[in-house]
Every structure is written in structure tokens, then in C-alpha cells.
Amino acid sequence: MLRKMSAVVLGGVLVAATLAACGGEGSRNSGGGAAAGKDDGKIVMGFSQVGAESGWRTANTKSVQDSAREAGIELKFSDAQQKQENQIKAIRTFISQKVDIIAFSPVVESGWDTVLKEAKDAGIPVILTDRAVDSPDKTLYKTFIGSDFVVEGTKAGEWVKKEFASAAGPVNMVELQGNTGAAPAIDRKEGFASVLGSDPKFKMLASQPGDFTRVKGKEVMEAFLRANKDIDLLYAHNDDMGLGAIEAIEAAGKKPGVDIKIVTVDAVKDGMQALADGKINFIVECSPLLGPQLMELAKKVVAGETVPERVLTEETTFTQEQAKAALPDRKY
Amino acid sequence: MNVVRHRLFWPVAMLVALLLSNLFFTPDFFSIEVRDGHLFGSLIDILRQGAPLMLVALGMTLVIATSGIDLSVGAVVAISGAMACQQIAGLDDQGAVGGVLVAVALALALSAGLGAWNGFLVSVVGIQPIIATLILMVAGRGVAQVITDGQIVNVNSPPYKTIAAGFLFGIPVPVIIAAGVVALVAVVIRRSAFGMLLESVGGNAGASRLAGIRSRRLIIIAYVVCAVCAGVAGLMVSSTVSSADGNNNGLLIELDAILAVVIGGTSLLGGRFSIAGTVIGALLIKTLDTTVYTIGIPPEVALLFKAVVVVILCLVQSPAFRAKFARRQPAEVTA
Incomplete structure (x- = not known):
């Protein structure tokens, strides 16, 4: 009995699925036809x-x-x-x-x-x-x-150059990259380096991927803070990693935006809030x-x-x- | 010689080797300082960051002991964090301890329910574990997205933040939570018949059932415990940045957890399992991550570096490989 019933139910489901598929197919065809004929545009x-x-x-x-x-x-x-x-x-x-x-x-x-x-x-x-x-x-x-992500990186780099123009000693920087292999990660790194790379005053201590996420940004920043005692600037390829890093910097007893200057790219609302609060110093917009x-x-x-x-x-x-x-x- | 023969000798040796290699690049890697009455240092960081993985791997150990596997833990991590954050974000006073506790309880209850679903599919319906949990692994992130409406939910709740960033007696709270759960599970498992029954079900489910063990119930319990562990890990992950990201929280943690379990010497075929081994495995994986960051291995090579370490470890752990290697050495000497 049970078996028979489940067979009926299954059959019903199959029929329904087929009908749905037909319906989908039909509408698709008409859509394609209309577009090809450019009737309704x-x-x-x-x-x-x-x-x-x-x-x-x-x-x-x-x-x-x-x-x-x-x-x-x-x-x-x-x-x-x-x-x-x-x-x-x-x-x-x-x-x-x-x-x-x-x-x-x-x-x-x-x-x-x-x-x-x-x-x-x-x-x-x-x-x-x-x-x-x-x-x-x-x-x-x-x-x-x-x-243009390269331009974004360049803008970030130019701000850093101006901000630390009067600084005498070496400027120690760390970088949180996006996903390895992603275009924004490659280009933002390149643009930034094209401005500061040739200047011996600016030293990139460490650069690792934070996968554009807060959790990973925080984790990587924690390791950076342990391995490098003296960090002057953080360049994060997006706001979210920067926001994660802020948590790490605060947990280490330092003041983000003051002890460690932070420049990020994106300008999402949470990032702008942190910028307005003085925890981030500069954001390059990526609309x-x-x-x-x-x-x-x-x-x-x-x-x-x-x-x-x-x-x-x-x-x-x-x-x-x-x-x-x-x-x-x-x-x- | 006995020490070398111990099951956990090689994982521990590799862990120590990794830690020592960090010392070479960061001379004060082992230093632990007390700041504002809290412990600070790279080793503490590894323990704290490793806590979620340790919990997930602990649950995974029990499931693997029943000769199952749970691929859905990463999704559960995301769902649990999403649930808790969404609840807290809806509170009038996000700082209220009571409200946060309700949110945490809801998230864990939901996790337990998901675990029961997995267990039901595996033990009652009889779907193979890898398929049964694959369903939730794929669909679970969608569930997390639905809970958070596809957004990253931000919370500003000091009590919730305590779960990942707080300190108790100077020790980070997540470390205490992880240690507590590990101790609890270890005691229940080794001091009661539960562990033995679990091994028996994993070794031979049919024989166990004929011997009068209710394997169905045991299997469901294992999946529930696993999901609750993942749920707690989910709370930690979302609490660490005070936001829930349904897409990325706990992404691929299931693979790290399985790796931790295997490094710890638990057989994927079920039966024998080692909780201490899993804890070491989880710490090893986290140390590997930290090592990549502190040594500054370029991201393009980082995955290769990790793979090489794991392959070496698996090789030296394999008795067959060691036997071959040991036999060849004297031959080379005579030649």
C-alpha cells in the first residue's frame, strides 16, 4: 500500500516537474524569438x-x-x-x-x-x-x-607619498591583498607599487592575501603585528579587510588611524563610517x-x-x- | 624508540619543527607577555585562531569514528553565525547579556537541528554520509544567505564580542571554550561506554547492531555533536569581527577539519579515533597558516608550501613508507 502510494506521489511530482520544465522552455523560446525578431524590443x-x-x-x-x-x-x-x-x-x-x-x-x-x-x-x-x-x-x-584598479592603487600610493612626505625615517608598510589571482588584487598591488616601489624610504614588510574578508583580514593582520614590531602604514585592497585589521590593531593595544595609518579601497558604508570615526585615514572609491x-x-x-x-x-x-x-x- | 613509535610522535614533531622555524624568522615568537592582565603572543594567537577549527575537527572526529563524514560543517558555521548576528542585530539593546544568550541558544539549537537532519539522512534513510551531508553543504550557505538577507550583518554587542575576543583569567575566551568542549567530549567518550560503542559502530555497524548496540541513535548523536561543535565555531568566527558573512564564514573549513582529523591518526574508514591527535592536527594546520604569514611566503607559493608539509607528514606517518625507507638506508651504506 505504502509503496503504491509513494509511486503515485512520485509520479505526480514527475508530471509536475515536466510541466514546469515545459512552461520554462516555452517562455524562454518566446523570449528568444521576440528578441531575435526585435518585435517588442x-x-x-x-x-x-x-x-x-x-x-x-x-x-x-x-x-x-x-x-x-x-x-x-x-x-x-x-x-x-x-x-x-x-x-x-x-x-x-x-x-x-x-x-x-x-x-x-x-x-x-x-x-x-x-x-x-x-x-x-x-x-x-x-x-x-x-x-x-x-x-x-x-x-x-x-x-x-x-x-581601473591600477589607477586605484596609484591613488592610494600617491596619498601615502604625500602623507609621509615629511617623515624622515623608513616608512614600514604592510599590505592585505585580495584573493590570489583576482584582477583587483593584482592591479591594486601593482598601482601602489608603481608609486612607492622605487622610493627607498618606503619599505613593504609583508604582503599576504586576506581574501577580501574581515575574518581573514583580522587573522593576517594579527600575524603581521606579531612578526613586525614597527608598522607605520597598512594598505588593504578593500574596506572589509581593513575593518578586520582594525580589530586586530585595537586588540594589540594600538590605535588604528593614529599608530598605524590605514588606506583602503572601495568606500562601502561600513568603511566610510570607520573613516569618519578616524580609524581609517584615506579611502579610494571603487564605485x-x-x-x-x-x-x-x-x-x-x-x-x-x-x-x-x-x-x-x-x-x-x-x-x-x-x-x-x-x-x-x-x-x- | 617507544616515543618514536607513538601514534602522535610525527604530528607533534612536525608541529614543533614548524614552531621552531618561526623562531628563526621572528626571534621573540615564543615570548608571551602579559598586557592589561591578558596573555599576548604568537602562541596565544595560534591557540585563539585555532579554536574554531579545533571544535569543528573534534566533532568531525566523532562522525568519522562512525565511518561517516560531515561535509556540511562549513555551512553550519555560516548558519550559526548568521542566526546569532541576525538575532542580536534585531535587539533593542545589543549589549544586553540576556538577549545575546537567547541568540546564542537559538543558533546552537538550529545547529543541533541541522545535525539531527544529517544523522537522520545517514542512519534512518541510509544515504551515504558524503552525499547526505553534501546536501547541507551546498544548500546551507543559501540558508545562511536567507537568514541574513544576503547581506553582511554587523552587530555592536560587547557580550557577543566576548565569545571570540574576551579574556577570562587572562586567557582568551575562545581558547577556554574550545578546551572545555574538548575536555567534556573526551571525558564523556573515554569515561563512559559511548566511545567504545562509537568505535564499534564505526568498525562494523552490522555486527554492532547484532550485538545489541543501537547504532542508529549513536550515529544521530555523533552528527548532532558535530553540528553543535560547528555551531559554536560559527559563533566564534562571526564574533571575532562582530559580523556574519554567510558566503565566507567557515568556507572550506570542512576540508581543514578532515585534514586535522587525518593528521591526528584517525582512520577515515571509521573505528579507531584519537581526540588528542585531532587537537594536534588542528593546531598544526593553524601553525602552518601563521608560519606562511610570519615567514612571508609569497601567496603564490603558500599553498604549495602547505601541501609539501602535509605530504611529508603523511609519508613519515605511513608505516609502509617508513619500512621501505628504513630498509634502503643500510643498503646505501654497503654500496
Whole structure:
């Protein structure tokens, strides 16, 4: 009896699943057809996000989702949870769903050629957002919209140079990098080093990855503080690692922002709060609000217009005073 | 010679070697100072940072002893922290000890429930442990995201912060918690029949059942204990930075925990297990991390360095490898 019943239930589930699948397939087909025919002009965009590893990323996701709605673009959103294989899977799904355009923020720089080739063969244009890929074939994607991380690193380095201009002795620095191999980690390190690397006054004592997270940032900073008695400056590749490091510095009985100067990149709300509180000294903005620009580009690309190869997001920098002024309107 | 033959000789030797190599790069690595009545020093850091891993590995040891495995501990770490932080963030007074205790209790109860779910799938439904716990490993981060609404939840609660950053009698609270839980589990296991029954179920579940041991219940208990340990670890991880990050808290800690258990000499096939070995394994892994930071091994090479250390350790621990190596040496001398 029981067996029979479970068979019936299972059968029901199967039927339901098939129906659901049919429904999904149907709507997809009509969506693809409409886009191909350009009847109603409704563009379908597949967007693969890195994850939700920080407040910055969450704001980025929200900006993309909100501006897609405003622009009347149907968004298929997929969260890769920091894994490249998830992202490749998502892109393949977008290709099989025949979306009109694919946009994604690559988790790491390398290993994208095959799947981007598949997209190109399927005739689906690709826009990179926020992070670059190291593929030599530039035809694999239409454009890359995002911040220039090297410039961000340079801005941080220039501030440090000015801040310690009158300091006589060697300036001992430590660096918290992002995930090993990620574009922002490589470029922010490079930009920073391009300003200070040649100056013998500035000494980089240690540089290790804190994976862009608070927990890891704190842990690594604790080890830095043990191994190096005299640290003058911390350069963190994002606010969250800096916030973790602040906890470590305070636990070691030092004053963040005073005993150890801190410069970070991003300018998320929690970071700006710490900047306004005087625990961080300088933040280079890396704006996540690229949604409107992305939708604009997507429309142009789908319409067949030519777009520039590289589009920069508008960004600034914040001192402690500027942070106090900007904090009330900070959305993320 | 007897010392060398001891099961834990090689892990301990490797741990000591790693610590000594740090001394070479940081001369005052072993110094422990008392500041404001609190103990400070690299060794204390290792103990404190290693506390969550130690707890997770402890629970993992029991599950592995039943010849199971729990891949979902990392997700439980994230869920527990998310639950506690979300609760505390909703309090009118985040500094209220009572409210924080309720949040902690809720998080641990939720963890226990997740453990019971794992145990149910393994022992009652009969799904293979690696598959049964894989479900929660994959889905669990989603659960954590749902709890926190996909955001990083910040709390500003001194009582909650105590869990990871507080001191009691000068000793960091997480170290005391970890030591307490390890001692409790060790006493219950070795002073009652529980440990023996666990080994028996892990060695041969069928024979144990025929001998009258209720293996189902034992297996569920093992998974519940494992999840609660992970839950406590989750509280520590989120408390250390006063925020819960559903995506990253406890990421890949399951693999570190399994490695700690294996380094400690517990067989993945179940049966024999060693709690002391697990504790040493966890400390070894944490020391490895700290060594990378203090010596300044470049991040590109760091993983390779860790792999080499673990491979060497596994090789010297393997009786077959040692026997081969010992036999070859005299031959080389005669040649």
C-alpha cells in the first residue's frame, strides 16, 4: 500500500516537474524569438555575479538589478559564490537559453577563452563588468566596464607619498591583498607599487592575501603585528579587510588611524563610517553603481552600435572630513 | 624508540619543527607577555585562531569514528553565525547579556537541528554520509544567505564580542571554550561506554547492531555533536569581527577539519579515533597558516608550501613508507 502510494506521489511530482520544465522552455523560446525578431524590443540579459562577499558586491548586484528593471531589460541573475566553475556553468546556461547579451564579473582573470568562444559562436555578445579577463583575444567580448584598479592603487600610493612626505625615517608598510589571482588584487598591488616601489624610504614588510574578508583580514593582520614590531602604514585592497585589521590593531593595544595609518579601497558604508570615526585615514572609491551605464551599453551592443573597448566608472577619493560629509547619503 | 613509535610522535614533531622555524624568522615568537592582565603572543594567537577549527575537527572526529563524514560543517558555521548576528542585530539593546544568550541558544539549537537532519539522512534513510551531508553543504550557505538577507550583518554587542575576543583569567575566551568542549567530549567518550560503542559502530555497524548496540541513535548523536561543535565555531568566527558573512564564514573549513582529523591518526574508514591527535592536527594546520604569514611566503607559493608539509607528514606517518625507507638506508651504506 505504502509503496503504491509513494509511486503515485512520485509520479505526480514527475508530471509536475515536466510541466514546469515545459512552461520554462516555452517562455524562454518566446523570449528568444521576440528578441531575435526585435518585435517588442525586450532585451534579455544573463548576468553572472561573483558572489556576495562584501557590502560592495551587494551594492553592485542591487545597482544592476534596479537599473535593469528601470531600463526594461529582463535580467537572468546568477550568483557564482566565488567559484569559477559555477560562473562557467552559468554562462553555458545563458548560452543555451539564448539570451541576447551576457554580462559577468569574472571571479579570476584566467581560464575564460573556451566558454567565451562558445558565446561568440552562439552569436551572443559579452560585456565584462568590474573585473577583466587576461584573454589575448579581444574579440571575445564587446567591452569592459568598470574601475581601473591600477589607477586605484596609484591613488592610494600617491596619498601615502604625500602623507609621509615629511617623515624622515623608513616608512614600514604592510599590505592585505585580495584573493590570489583576482584582477583587483593584482592591479591594486601593482598601482601602489608603481608609486612607492622605487622610493627607498618606503619599505613593504609583508604582503599576504586576506581574501577580501574581515575574518581573514583580522587573522593576517594579527600575524603581521606579531612578526613586525614597527608598522607605520597598512594598505588593504578593500574596506572589509581593513575593518578586520582594525580589530586586530585595537586588540594589540594600538590605535588604528593614529599608530598605524590605514588606506583602503572601495568606500562601502561600513568603511566610510570607520573613516569618519578616524580609524581609517584615506579611502579610494571603487564605485559599484555601474548598473545604469551597463544597461546603456547593453542596449547599444544589442542594437549593433559600436561601443568603446573600455568604459570607466566615475569615481573619487575620500579623506576623513569628506567621509563625514558623504556618509549620510551613502547607499551601500 | 617507544616515543618514536607513538601514534602522535610525527604530528607533534612536525608541529614543533614548524614552531621552531618561526623562531628563526621572528626571534621573540615564543615570548608571551602579559598586557592589561591578558596573555599576548604568537602562541596565544595560534591557540585563539585555532579554536574554531579545533571544535569543528573534534566533532568531525566523532562522525568519522562512525565511518561517516560531515561535509556540511562549513555551512553550519555560516548558519550559526548568521542566526546569532541576525538575532542580536534585531535587539533593542545589543549589549544586553540576556538577549545575546537567547541568540546564542537559538543558533546552537538550529545547529543541533541541522545535525539531527544529517544523522537522520545517514542512519534512518541510509544515504551515504558524503552525499547526505553534501546536501547541507551546498544548500546551507543559501540558508545562511536567507537568514541574513544576503547581506553582511554587523552587530555592536560587547557580550557577543566576548565569545571570540574576551579574556577570562587572562586567557582568551575562545581558547577556554574550545578546551572545555574538548575536555567534556573526551571525558564523556573515554569515561563512559559511548566511545567504545562509537568505535564499534564505526568498525562494523552490522555486527554492532547484532550485538545489541543501537547504532542508529549513536550515529544521530555523533552528527548532532558535530553540528553543535560547528555551531559554536560559527559563533566564534562571526564574533571575532562582530559580523556574519554567510558566503565566507567557515568556507572550506570542512576540508581543514578532515585534514586535522587525518593528521591526528584517525582512520577515515571509521573505528579507531584519537581526540588528542585531532587537537594536534588542528593546531598544526593553524601553525602552518601563521608560519606562511610570519615567514612571508609569497601567496603564490603558500599553498604549495602547505601541501609539501602535509605530504611529508603523511609519508613519515605511513608505516609502509617508513619500512621501505628504513630498509634502503643500510643498503646505501654497503654500496
